[in-house]
Amino acid sequence: MSNLFIEVKDVVKQYDGHVALNHVDLNVPEGCIYGLLGPNGAGKTSLIRIINMITRQDSGEVLMNGRPMKLDDIAHIGYLPEERGLYKKMKVGEQIVYLARLKGMGKLDARNTMREWLARFDLTEWENKKVEALSKGMAQKVQFIATVIHRPRLLIFDEPFSGFDPVNAEQLKMEILRLRDEGATILFSTHNMESVEAVCEQISLINHSQVVLQGYVDAIKQQHKQNIIAVELQGNKAIAANEALYSLLPPPAVGKATHIQLKTGVDVRDAIAWLNDHYALAGFHEVLPSMHEIFIETVKTA
Amino acid sequence: MEKLRLIIAREYMTIVGRKSFIVMTLLIPIIMMLCMALPAAIAYFNNTASEAETVAVIDESGRYGAAIADNDLFHFVPLRADTVPNAHEFYKKANGQLAAVVVIPADVDSTAAVTVYSENTINVSLKERISRQLSDTLTRARVASYGVPGLQRMIDESSVSVDLKSVKWDDAGNENETSAEVALAVGLILAFLTYMFVLLYGAMIMNGVIEEKTNRIVEVIVSSCKPFQLMMGKIIGVALVGLTQLAIWVVLMTIVGAIASTVFAPAALSAAGSMEGVQAAMEASDNFDMAGLVQMVMSVNYVPILVSFVLYFIGGYLLYASLFAGFGSAVDQASDASQATTPIIMIMVVALYAGMACIENPNGPMAVWCSMIPFTSPVVMMVRLPYDVPLWQLALSIVLLYATAAGCVWVAARIYRTGILLYGKKHSFKEILRWIKG
Missing domain, CATH: 3.30.70 (Alpha-Beta Plaits)
Incomplete structure (x- = not known):
């Protein structure tokens, strides 16, 4: 079995008296597409924010590559939140480069990689247009590029397919699989079960702040x-x-x-x-x- | 630091690149000049646009009918009382040709009471004209009634108007003519500048925070940097925008001033490098002793004033900007924001009024207290500055201001890092307190 890339150990998080995560454990192997499932409000976003170091857990720890995560490690994470958003008044190219550089990429590298990705998604001619001029689908692609441009080793997608039409969703799926093949570990948060079956090898099902089901998709199916x-x-x-x-x-x-x-x-x-x-x-x-x-x-x- | 730099650069470029920024930067000085010119223009049009109105003067005393002289606005027609039995009927018959009727009673010498009638509201300049002219005449008449020969001349000659010069010594005893008016103008301009700057750019920060929050981009950003970096980047970036704007204005003023100086008074103005100097000189260009005025403008000691201005400006901006950022992160939409900022704006307005009130007594208790309290000191101290504030007061006030600003930044950062990630409901004050503690 490949070594674990992200380990969440006994993480607890409370907000204003209500428990968002109740002793959650999660082991994500390197190079795996891992599904994080659960109904709305189960605690998926809380967990993702902790892995992203946006918020801190009350107790427990998160390891990356066997070491407790440091703030610098977020440069290795690409995060596509469920609620998408970009600066509307910024130009597509500038925006992608800005977000890439915030993740620590060099200016030149960011610009070249941005152009490669725009070409891959047929968005080259939009580089100097403002984001507000894009259609919703195109904006989603721009956001996807911004998520993956800095070659993160861990990709966190929160409901990645929402808002995509079937053709674009398929393209996105192929890109995700390609990134996995290039060695990225992918954490997928969703309540869309079909996409889980299509791509995820392992899953954790979170309900009421707790992990209620965990393991390989095949094994879980056999069990059930x-x-x-x-x-x-x-x-x-x-x-x-x-x-x-x-x-x-x-x-x-x-x-x-x-x-x-x-x-x-x-x-x-x-x-x-x-x-x-x-x-x-x-x-x-x-x-x-x-x-x-x-x-x-x-x-x-x- | 690299991330902070990136965020600052983005904030700066986004705002400066906007069309609205360029338009506002050019428009505001024009609007301000128009505002200054407007009262004069109105007065000008008031005085020249209409024909003089006719006012009937019914003289029951038989002596003062011609006492009121015409001017540009009013033409006075003296009438003997016996020709007009009823003033109101007379007014009616005139069919609107008469603006008013003045009745000077027979016993006016002793009572000094005169009445003006009209069916319209009687305007202030008419009243003033009548009362001033009649007062003069009646005074002279009374003086004459004492029968002392030459009394009027004596009175005229003994009326003295003191010409008060204020001279400020420097340490060596050299004399510098100062002008309270110039000091006052400098103080007020600086106070107002601080006030405007803080409100204008504070609101800009808040809108930026709300925009990021409603855009949901904030979640992506804070997965790349600390919320504190994002907040400070915004605050600093917007400050740089403001300073750029200020610099553009100073350059514009200097250019306008330079043009004015070549047109009006080359010699006098060449000495005046500062903005205020140019401005004051421009206003006064043709009817004042230019050199004297410029000397007065220059006599105010600008270096300490400017240094303190910059210090207070930065401190005050930091204090209020962080509050705006904190409040902005706690609301969900721009529409809720105005409610949240009302307290901030109220404090600023209080500060401005306190500053204006301190003109009367720049070293009085109110001025001293308000220039110590950090929320009002950036504005109030500007008014006090030209009047030589004791050094210990300056130092104490600045320390207090920066300590409070640091505190505000800390509190705002804690509100901010929680607020930006919470959507869709209003947060009570109690909740926000919990964020600060958490």
């Missing part, structure tokens, strides 16, 4: 599977219920497969063998719960 199998028959025959082996589930919204749930203790092979004896099977596969379902289930029961 409910022995549901989608069975497809040849022709239009319907599957009858079987008290001993499985129960029938309501048909899914799409597809013509029938979903059956195995009774406890029933082996998949037994059920399939029985079905194979009685019906002409066209195919079957195990249905894993979506992150969305796990999310809702966990948040409800917690």
Whole structure:
């Protein structure tokens, strides 16, 4: 296993009497895309602000590369907050260079890198336009560039896809994956579960200021599977219920497969063998719960 | 430090690059000159635009009908009382041709009471004209009534108007003619400058803070630098903008002054390098003894005044600017801001009025106290400065000012770092106190 890049250890944060983070632990391996999930108000933004050193935790510590974080370390972080914002009256190029230099980049380096990125997003001709002249989507791209321009080793994206149309969202996703491939570690805060399944390897689910679920996306899905199998028959025959082996589930919204749930203790092979004896099977596969379902289930029961 | 420098540079360039900055920088001196010229212009148009109005003088005494002489505004027509049985009817019959009717009663010598009637409001210059002219005449008549030969001449000759020169010694006993008016003007200009500067640029800082907050860019910025750096960068950047503006004005004034000096009084003005000198000289250019005036303007000792001005200016600016930044971070929108700044502006207004009141007695208790209290001292001390404030008072006041300014910056920084990241609700005073403690 690769070494840990960010370790959050037993972090507690209180605001005016209410607990925003209650003994939170988080381990983000280097080069990983890590999902930070949770409903609004769960404490995601508080945690992100602590990692960014915008606010300080009441207790606990945050390590970067095994060492407690210092103020200088924020130069290695790129942060895209959920609420986007730029100086409207500033020119696109100047603004990106300014933000890059605040992160410690040299003037020349910042300017050259800014031009590369603008070219990559087809924004070259906008370099000397004011931000207020940009469309919302373009402004989002400019902000993305400002987030990644200083080649941070840790990227923190808070709801990165909100406000992007599908084409741009796809482009953004490809860029994020490319940055990961170049070695960046990515922390993704979202309540959009589809994007989690698409890109995240590991997640932490935060609810009511606590981590309620943590681990690899695949493993979590296995843990939460409910022995549901989608069975497809040849022709239009319907599957009858079987008290001993499985129960029938309501048909899914799409597809013509029938979903059956195995009774406890029933082996998949037994059920399939029985079905194979009685019906002409066209195919079957195990249905894993979506992150969305796990999310809702966990948040409800917690 | 590099980050602070970047932030200052951005603040500065953004504001100075705006069209509104360039327009305002050029417009404000013009507006100020217009304001100065306006009263004169109004008076001028008042005096010349309309034709003289006719005023009937009904003379029941039979002696003073012609006592009131005409001027540009009024034409007085004396009438014998027996030709006008009813003044009101007479006024009516004139059909608006008459502005007013003056009735001089028969016993005016003893009562000195005269009445002026009109259906319109009687204006001040008319009243003044009548009362001054009649007073003169009646006084002379009374003097004459004593029957002492030559009494009027004696009285005229014995009326003395003292010509008071004020001369200030320096240590060596050299004499310098000073003028209280010049000192006063210098003090007032500096006080007003401080007042304007603090309010104008304080508001600019606050708007900048609110803009960053509503823009949400602040979250990105503070993930790159400390909130304190952002706040101080803003305060310093805006201060530099203000100083730039000031410098532009001084240069403009000097140019205007130089042009004026070549046109009006080359010799006298060549000595006057300072802004006030040029200004005062310009106003007075054609009807005063230029050299004397310039000498008076120069006699005020400017070096200590300017040094203290700069010190108070910076201290006062720092104090109020940090308050503006703190308040700005605690509100959500520009519309809430005016409410938050009301207390600051009130204190500034009090300071300005206190400063003006101190003109009467620049070393009185009120002046001394207000020039010690840090919230009023930057304005009030400006008025006192030309009157040689004791050194210990200056020192104490400056120490107090800077200590308070440092305190304000500290408090504002604590409000700021919490306030900028909290959106969407109003914060009570109690909450803000908690931020300061936290």
